[in-house]
Amino acid sequence: AQKITQTQPGMFVQEKEAVTLDCTYDTSDPSYGLFWYKQPSSGEMIFLIYQGSYDQQNATEGRYSLNFQKARKSANLVISASQLGDSAMYFCAMREGWGGGFKTIFGAGTRLFVKA
């Protein structure tokens, strides 16, 4: 069975500093995708970044980058130059297989607090 582990229930970071949120996964499927989502206190789910299992380079989207270490089965999210608005819950998620019809499961999340 696939599994996603986020070991940091809460993290603090100083404004303008970088922070890494950890995510490890477990799957036997060679084709999978890893996603990060942000959930602010307002409750909506916001997609941040995607990494495919066959992608050769680490994904980047603005201030977000994904540190993908396939052999270690980790997909850590790096947020550079943290802003107060980055305070939120962050979820790592994995989709096994390919195409549109495969289930996506989530980790328990990490709550990030950005200090002024």
Next chain:
Amino acid sequence: NAGVTQTPKFQVLKTGQSMTLQCAQDMNHNSMYWYRQDPGMGLRLIYYSASEGTTDKGEVPNGYNVSRLNKREFSLRLESAAPSQTSVYFCASRSGGDNSPLHFGNGTRLTVT
């Protein structure tokens, strides 16, 4: 565009009552999903539908049923609500691309007393 629309936003039920949570998407997505979110447990997949006419169990399907009414609509039914089903429920959809993310509704906060 509305995206993914869930109704109702809030609901209080008594133990044993039934209800249906409605979800509709206007993005022509093939796949739709129901999750529940509980503190400290992230989002857990209840059921999903890869395409119109198919449904599959997720991680926590017990106590729920689903119907993929058509390509747009995917409903979640609680036949006999229990306090353990108190949660926030999210519907989501995605298109067929490998890198396509989930698009979420705004959630339904359900309390079972």
